[in-house]
Amino acid sequence: MIKFGEDVEGYDIPVLNEREIRASAGILFMAAFMSLIMIIFKQNFLVIKYFIIAFLFDFIIRVFINPKYAPTLIIGRLIVRNQTPEYVGAAQKKFAWTIGIVMAAVMFIMFIIVNSYSIITGLICLICLIFLSFESAFGICLGCLFYKWFYKKKAQYCPGEVCDVKNKHEIQKTSGVQLLMVLVFIVFIALSVFLLNDFFSVMPTNLFGGSH
Numbered sequence: 001m002i003k004f005g006e007d008v009e010g011y012d013i014p015v016l017n018e019r020e021i022r023a024s025a026g027i028l029f030m031a032a033f034m035s036l037i038m039i040i041f042k043q044n045f046l047v048i049k050y051f052i053i054a055f056l057f058d059f060i061i062r063v064f065i066n067p068k069y070a071p072t073l074i075i076g077r078l079i080v081r082n083q084t085p086e087y088v089g090a091a092q093k094k095f096a097w098t099i100g101i102v103m104a105a106v107m108f109i110m111f112i113i114v115n116s117y118s119i120i121t122g123l124i125c126l127i128c129l130i131f132l133s134f135e136s137a138f139g140i141c142l143g144c145l146f147y148k149w150f151y152k153k154k155a156q157y158c159p160g161e162v163c164d165v166k167n168k169h170e171i172q173k174t175s176g177v178q179l180l181m182v183l184v185f186i187v188f189i190a191l192s193v194f195l196l197n198d199f200f201s202v203m204p205t206n207l208f209g210g211s212h
Helices: 018-042 046-065 071-079 090-113 119-138 147-151 176-200
Strands: 015-017 087-089
Touching: 015 018, 015 090, 018 046, 018 071, 018 087, 018 119, 046 071, 046 090, 087 090, 090 119, 090 147
Parallel strands: none
Antiparallel strands: 015 087
């Protein structure tokens, strides 16, 4: 039962399924985001406390017991069960998830034991959201990027083969016109905010009557 990664034919090191990891990251991101919304708009810290306990429990199982028994990874596996697995090296994921445990442990101490918040908890929450969003939306494990710096060796079997140096396909290249379109889009949004802010700030009325 106690093992990190799974043995798959054709791979000489333990691996994990990146698809279920991304699904799990998406679940955790939504939970963390909703917890943050409750704090910002309602000054309600109850949800974040439950989230921290669940997050820490899940990651302790991942790192110290076996990822295949972590609740959110099991849910992720069920969600993507019809998709072809994308295998990634387990070693760099363990390193990244250890970073997650450290952050969750600090949050546990600050929020639950001390029952306080500060710029430290705010920064950790922001970093956690960034890590989870990059994993779920782009398949980029930011924690894994630090693996090669810490262990002084290249990770194996990275998502999208990003560990391997290779030439970009034509469809992956970005032209100057495309970059210009991104710049035009940013300018367009900025001008919209500047010119339409007062107009958009007016409270909408109920189309079918009644109070706001």
